[in-house]
Amino acid sequence: MSDVQTAPTSSYDVASIREQFPLLKTLVHGKPLVYLDNANTTQKPQRVLDTLWEYYTTYNSNIHRASYQIAERSTHEFEMGREKVRGFLNAKGVEEIIFVRNATEGINLVAQSFGRTFIGEGDEIIVSAMEHHANIVPWQMLCEEKGAILKVIPINDDGELLLDEYEKLITHRTKLVGIVHMSNALGTVNPVEEMIQTAHAHGVPVLVDGAQSAYHKVIDVQAMDCDFFVFSGHKLYGPTGIGVLYGKRKYLEAMPPWQGGGDMIATVSFEKTVYNELPNKFEAGTPHIEGAIGLGAAIDFLNETGMDRIAAYEHGLMEYGKQVLGNVPGLRMIGTAKEKASVFSFTLHNIHALDLGTLLDTRGIAIRTGQHCAHPVMQRFGVPATGRASLACYNTREEIDALARGLIRVSEILG
Amino acid sequence: MNTGPEGCTETHLSAVSQEEHAAEIEETFALFDNWEDRYQVLIDFGKKLPPMKLEDKTEISRVPGCQSNVWLVADVKDTESGPVVVFSADSDASITRGLVAILWYVFSGQPVEKILTFDIDEFLDRLGLIAHLSMNRRNGLFSMVLRIKALAASRSRGAQEV
Structure with a gap:
């Protein structure tokens, strides 16, 4: 969707990383799972x-x-x-x-x-x-x-x-x-x-x-x-x-x-x-x-895999996500710290977070919705809840694109 | 697209039977085989739900067990053909409001005895909603059903005692 210059992660082969995680092959509602709820829990590699x-x-x-x-x-x-x-x-x-x-x-x-x-x-x-x-x-x-x-x-x-x-x-x-x-x-x-x-x-x-x-x-x-x-x-x-x-x-x-x-x-x-x-x-x-x-x-x-390589890869993914999600009409990012990693917490128009999560699920996209066990944070930002997409070492730019398309579709459905 | 049983929003004291409402909803659902479209149907049902008065949305009318807020105010009204349950309800989430609307279509304005005997679980299961709803929503939905049925039951018992 866009071209963001990122840290040199060319040697990071995300496809082979994904191969190690059997659950990522799961279909949800007949569609490939796009798992973006990693801050909640991550999937397990075969060796575990x-x-x-x-x-x-x-x-x-x-x-x-x-x-x-x-x-x-x-x-x-x-x-x-x-x-x-x-x-x-x-x-x-x-x-x-x-x-x-x-x-x-x-x-x-x-x-x-x-x-x-x-x-x-x-x-x-x-x-x-x-x-x-x-x-x-x-x-x-x-x-x-x-x-x-x-x-x-x-x-x-x-x-x-x-x-x-x-x-x-x-x-x-x-x-x-x-x-x-x-x-x-x-x-x-x-x-x-x-x-x-x-x-x-x-x-x-x-x-x-x-x-x-x-x-x-x-x-x-x-x-x-x-x-x-x-x-x-x-x-x-x-x-x-x-x-x-x-x-x-x-x-x-x-x-x-x-x-x-x-x-x-x-x-x-x-x-x-x-x-x-x-x-x-x-x-x-x-x-x-x-x-x-x-x-x-x-x-x-x-x-x-290398923690430093994972961190660099995820950083690139997050920068990409910031740009792609930033172009989704009606999306308000909650949490725009200079130093941040792997979490996109957002509201979309005034759509209820639960509706957001349910409709994304029909497309196979898993995000967390709600208050994230952090009620004071929600109160601080004056939002009842947010949708939260969170990245891990196996996520891809294509998955972020899928999320962005899903969010645009949700806006249409609830518009 | 045709999204919602016609004529249901006209009156609380419905002349249309529960079975007819249920059949209409089921037919509408059957037109769509993917869940994105079915949720769209639900959301459109919700849009046809008669608005609930703001002052009725209180802590007391809030139904527990929902990740989204649901409010329900129900009452029994006497009609020539006997007591009927009427209610007004709403949710702040669109899909949940659609579920509320389904309950409204099949329950509101119906005789208390009908409400007690109608197998709502089986109906929702037939629509595929039981399997598809998150635990949170299911709990909220069942809390609502329980409230409506409890009200109907209290009136039904009361009627027998008189």
Whole structure:
């Protein structure tokens, strides 16, 4: 539809990437699926599916406790999954990688363990106006329990944080900053490195919600210097039900366990129970074994494809999409930050988002409609809901063209 | 294109039976075999829905279970041939308004006994709507049906008690 100059991604063979994702061959209403709901969850490459199959067909067994061969293997593969995550995030040690169910659970763990230990009455927690509910509600629950105060960094009309206001919010009572790396509702990529420096200058630790960023950007938690980082496996081309909390060792060691049970203990007696070392201290009960192994396979896929190459390809796709969607009459883009990635959140004339999603579906186009678990963002922009198309490593310009044509057709139908 | 049963919007106290309305809707739907066109039919049904008074769109009249907003105000009116249910409804989403219109066509102005016995699930299934609607919309639709049927049932019981 248009000719946008993009980063050199000529060596990026999207057709061969797509070949690795069997679900992308699905027909919807007899039409090829155009899957543009990746911020919600991504599809899985064959190697992840094969890994899950192999686990259940050849070595399914519980980890950390058996003395037979297949259990040795499941333990080894599970811990390899942890090592792959460590490498993926460039964390210092595997003890800093805690497996949880998803990014949401990672944040809740920090709120319940770190928060209940180190945050008290009158203390302050800072989040931003573009947070997902997952990085709002756990803190509100903590504030309610402890009498702490939640402060909110405002955003401008482009969907960018007001950094001056952020700095003003930090006081001697600030105990934690929780900030989204990349907004699921706007696509904004926040300058977390700079924000972390600011917080650290005041001695305040920072949690980064990387649910959206981890599969679009190269993540280096040491370079970023965040104190906590969370992400979900299912957005990273991995299985659902597995997520990661990275925490700096000094914090994780100071934090009490948040769930009790097997695997998180060293010794148990009715007189005294001694907790296990990191990371097991935070992983009570049988974990999502195949999830961790499958996430490792997803990371193998990303490493082989190259996170930097994916980021460059997706950037080109987004620039193309901005131009193509910008030409759709009646489309208002919500979220026009200079630094943004992979998310197009928009309204079309005054068409109800649900109608938009339903009519696009008849053409095989899958987008998310609604409020994206970010009600405050919708309130900030004065829209009841948006349609959201979000990109992943396997999307193409043709799919963006199909979306644009679909939107024009929806306007005609509802015009 | 002919999109919507003729004459349905004229009056609440319809002389046309439920079955006739239902048959008309079904015939119209049958003219189209792809869902984009069927949604267009639904949207056009919705456009023929009599407007709901703004003051009737309240938190109380809002039907729970919808991703889009649906409002419903229903009442029982006595006529010479017995009590009939009349209602006024609307939605802020066009396709949902079309679904509301279908319910309006087959339910509004009909005798309470007919409303209780008409198998709306089967009818919507025949139109293919059950299979095609998202869970959200289905829940909203069924919440609406429940409200209408509950009203009809309360009146039906009341009539028996008198």
